[in-house]
Amino acid sequence: MVRHSFVSVDPDKCVGCRICEYVCSLEKDKVFNPVKSRIRTVRIYPNINASLTCRLCEDPACVIACPRKALEKSLETGTILIDEDKCNGCGWCIEACDFGSITLDPENKIVKICDLCDGEPKCVEWCPEEALELTNRDILAQKARLDAVKKLLKASLEGA
Amino acid sequence: MYAYTGKILHVNVSNGNVKTKTFDDEFAQTYIGGTGFGIKTLIDNQKPGIDAFDPENPLIYALGAVCGTMVPCAASKFGVFAKSPQSNMLGEAYSTGAWGAELRHAGYDIIVIKGKAKKPVYLWIDDESVQLMDASHIWGKSTLETEETIKKDLGDQYIRVSAIGQGGENLVRVACLINDYFRAAGRTGLGAVMGSKNLKAVAVRGSNDVKVASPSDLQELCRDLYERCKGPKTSKYRTLGTAANVLSMNSQACMPTRNFQSATFEGAEKVSGEYLNENYVVKIQGCTSCAMRCEHIATVPEGTFKGATARVEYEPTMAFGPYCGVDRLDAVIRAIELSNLYGVDAISTGIIIGFAMECFEKGIINEKDTGGLALNFGNAEAMTQMVEKIALRQDVGNIFAEGVKGASEKLGHGSEEFAMHIKGVEMTGYDVRGLKTAALGYAVSRRGADHQRHGAYGPDLGGQVDRFKAEKNRGPIVMANEDNYCIFDSMILCKFSRGIWKGYDEIAKLYTMVTGIPMKGKELQVAGERMSNLARLYNIREGLTRKGDTLPPRVMKLPIPEGVAKGSFVSQQDLDILLDGYYEARGWTNEGVPKPERLKALKLADYSNIIKKKRESKA
Numbered sequence: 089m090v091r092h093s094f095v096s097v098d099p100d101k102c103v104g105c106r107i108c109e110y111v112c113s114l115e116k117d118k119v120f121n122p123v124k125s126r127i128r129t130v131r132i133y134p135n136i137n138a139s140l141t142c143r144l145c146e147d148p149a150c151v152i153a154c155p156r157k158a159l160e161k162s163l164e165t166g167t168i169l170i171d172e173d174k175c176n177g178c179g180w181c182i183e184a185c186d187f188g189s190i191t192l193d194p195e196n197k198i199v200k201i202c203d204l205c206d207g208e209p210k211c212v213e214w215c216p217e218e219a220l221e222l223t224n225r226d227i228l229a230q231k232a233r234l235d236a237v238k239k240l241l242k243a244s245l246e247g248a
Numbered sequence: 249m250y251a252y253t254g255k256i257l258h259v260n261v262s263n264g265n266v267k268t269k270t271f272d273d274e275f276a277q278t279y280i281g282g283t284g285f286g287i288k289t290l291i292d293n294q295k296p297g298i299d300a301f302d303p304e305n306p307l308i309y310a311l312g313a314v315c316g317t318m319v320p321c322a323a324s325k326f327g328v329f330a331k332s333p334q335s336n337m338l339g340e341a342y343s344t345g346a347w348g349a350e351l352r353h354a355g356y357d358i359i360v361i362k363g364k365a366k367k368p369v370y371l372w373i374d375d376e377s378v379q380l381m382d383a384s385h386i387w388g389k390s391t392l393e394t395e396e397t398i399k400k401d402l403g404d405q406y407i408r409v410s411a412i413g414q415g416g417e418n419l420v421r422v423a424c425l426i427n428d429y430f431r432a433a434g435r436t437g438l439g440a441v442m443g444s445k446n447l448k449a450v451a452v453r454g455s456n457d458v459k460v461a462s463p464s465d466l467q468e469l470c471r472d473l474y475e476r477c478k479g480p481k482t483s484k485y486r487t488l489g490t491a492a493n494v495l496s497m498n499s500q501a502c503m504p505t506r507n508f509q510s511a512t513f514e515g516a517e518k519v520s521g522e523y524l525n526e527n528y529v530v531k532i533q534g535c536t537s538c539a540m541r542c543e544h545i546a547t548v549p550e551g552t553f554k555g556a557t558a559r560v561e562y563e564p565t566m567a568f569g570p571y572c573g574v575d576r577l578d579a580v581i582r583a584i585e586l587s588n589l590y591g592v593d594a595i596s597t598g599i600i601i602g603f604a605m606e607c608f609e610k611g612i613i614n615e616k617d618t619g620g621l622a623l624n625f626g627n628a629e630a631m632t633q634m635v636e637k638i639a640l641r642q643d644v645g646n647i648f649a650e651g652v653k654g655a656s657e658k659l660g661h662g663s664e665e666f667a668m669h670i671k672g673v674e675m676t677g678y679d680v681r682g683l684k685t686a687a688l689g690y691a692v693s694r695r696g697a698d699h700q701r702h703g704a705y706g707p708d709l710g711g712q713v714d715r716f717k718a719e720k721n722r723g724p725i726v727m728a729n730e731d732n733y734c735i736f737d738s739m740i741l742c743k744f745s746r747g748i749w750k751g752y753d754e755i756a757k758l759y760t761m762v763t764g765i766p767m768k769g770k771e772l773q774v775a776g777e778r779m780s781n782l783a784r785l786y787n788i789r790e791g792l793t794r795k796g797d798t799l800p801p802r803v804m805k806l807p808i809p810e811g812v813a814k815g816s817f818v819s820q821q822d823l824d825i826l827l828d829g830y831y832e833a834r835g836w837t838n839e840g841v842p843k844p845e846r847l848k849a850l851k852l853a854d855y856s857n858i859i860k861k862k863r864e865s866k867a
Binding site for chain 1: 534
């Protein structure tokens with residue numbers, strides 16, 4: 089079974105420092121510019137923090153939305169491949185994405201989507217809180233299951 | 249020149265005129281950034297001797313070199329400068345969050361705002377588009393509502409807002425600027441300067457790249473710095489936060505309590521960092537590019553102040569807690585929240601309320617004046633209501649809105665004897681009667697009572713010197729600390745990260761990596777001295793003499809009554825020894841005036857007319 093990994097955030101750990109944004113733009117564009125980052129941080133008053141990027145949807149709304157067929161999901165990595173010749177920056181995919189994970193490059197007007205840095209995402213590497221993780225849906229489900237069982241059976245676990 | 253945009257935005261809010269000027273490498277090399285830029289821009293752009301509320305008093309924002317980069321704890325720091333309505337001398341305050349980085353991305357390093365708008369406006373900077381917007385619908389609103397409303401009106405959640413609340417609008421002399429919900433450019437009343445211009449906020453959105461000279465070297469250095477940020481030098485800020493100071497200051501008898509009637513507080517446990525974290529902290533979050541995070545967000549879970557939310561640090565906890573004799577953290581959190589919302593400096597406001605409480609207990613003011621509040625020490629509810637009265641200038645709040653100095657002048661009846669301020673700026677959380685090096689730092693601090701210009705409590709509490717003894721050798725210590733802090737405030741680096749840095753050489757290397765401008769450690773040190781001297785010249789120009797380098801009456805007359813520092817105070821003789829040692833170390837005259845030769849060596853000869861005038865007026 090192919091399990092594609094993506095960058096997932098733990099909002100309990102995320103402190104909203106936006107280092108992921110800076111590291112991403114430095115890695116990809118050799119500049120510091122959050123607007124060019126493929127991962128974006130959200131802070132909601134007073135203390136909700138989370139960084140979001142492409143989740144490699146199995147049936148990606150962005151790919152379906154693109155009227156020019158400029159987007160394609162890679163069978164190998166699961167990332168969204170962009171045909172820069174076809175993309176005209178219309179932004180239909182940006183609206184389609186449920187996670188706001190697609191941005192438009194302010195200069196060349198072509199969309200930017202996380203490509204996982206060849207499997208070693210810089211944002212994950214640099215996150216000082218270890219709030220970002222390269223993981224997949226199966227692992228996330230395992231964790232959720234474990235947490236749920238721990239919570240449900242807290243009393244008996246403590247008694248043991 | 250990398251990192252810096254080299255652009256200075258001049259805005260006149262009287263007529264909406266906007267001009268962009270530039271600065272060159274030499275300017276950056278000489279004044280480094282942040283505080284250096286701020287002081288230089290202020291002294292050059294303000295007509296000498298004008299009132300702080302004169303439209304011509306420039307309100308200045310300045311960034312440092314590392315702003316908008318991944319350098320830890322530094323990406324978003326900015327300084328605000330103007331003539332202070334508290335001291336009538338140098339007004340300066342620093343904030344962080346995300347606003348500073350946004351300004352860098354918008355393409356500016358310095359903003360200079362002059363004039364006075366006919367109607368309330370806010371400044372909206374969207375990259376190269378700069379305009380004044382109508383603010384009549386947000387005038388009278390809190391800082392939080394202002395930030396939210398501007399974001400909503402302009403339809404962009406990533407807009408960053410530096411705003412005043414009702415405090416600044418009402419020209420409360422301790423009014424501050426709040427950005428990113430929780431961050432304050434707090435001290436010296438700069439919010440009132442903004443209010444005097446009918447300016448409600450500066451909203452910024454930027455999309456430009458920040459390019460550094462040596463990205464890969466910078467990344468390597470940052471890798472190391474991030475590791476250091478996880479180490480022991482920053483653990484206090486990552487765990488208990490600065491509120492850890494409550495118990496340590498208390499045990500050292502340095503805790504300003506009940507308006508300096510004591511230096512120990514019997515209720516310290518209940519307002520300690522330990523108690524805070526256990527019962528109130530819901531999240532510790534960070535500023536842009538912070539690799540350590542310190543922002544302790546606390547929420548009151550139950551009771552009268554249920555739901556009150558604030559970022560809690562030691563200083564405001566001291567001010568609303570022990571200083572007011574209050575041992576309830578829920579009330580402290582509420583008072584800090586109100587200070588943020590109304591946009592008044594939480595430190596000064598707490599100190600003012602402590603002062604007001606003593607006025608009340610001594611019968612100088614009564615319940616008629618307070619609008620029915622029994623303003624005794626320890627009355628937590630009355631304390632929180634006083635924050636509102638001061639910010640809105642209600643009842644006796646109208647008098648206390650003038651600050652401790654202004655209020656004591658109006659109230660008289662001996663209140664001057666317990667008015668705890670230096671140069672018109674309220675004291676901060678160190679009882680310097682038993683910290684003689686810190687006492688010197690406070691006395692000479694260029695922005696009035698302050699620990700952040702010198703950190704001179706460090707050698708006292710660290711045991712490097714005898715904290716109870718006044719000696720001339722404290723002069724060079726304070727000078728070295730001040731010049732060093734000038735560099736932190738010019739880069740601008742977070743002082744909570746100060747322990748991770750390996751001295752001037754490393755910071756100079758960082759400066760060059762980022763800007764491409766050659767810099768050596770020694771040159772940075774000299775630049776720090778330059779800034780200290782330029783600030784001194786500015787203050788002298790605005791009227792400072794040796795007499796102004798003093799301490800509040802209680803520090804000099806009332807010995808600490810109990811605890812390990814029992815019996816200590818700073819006599820006039822002590823102060824003179826300390827000042828002599830400091831002026832000597834600086835190479836100033838015994839009147840505290842820089843000498844022409846040193847100014848020339850510091851490339852400040854252009855300002856020698858200030859000391860010349862000083863000499864002539866003396867003759």
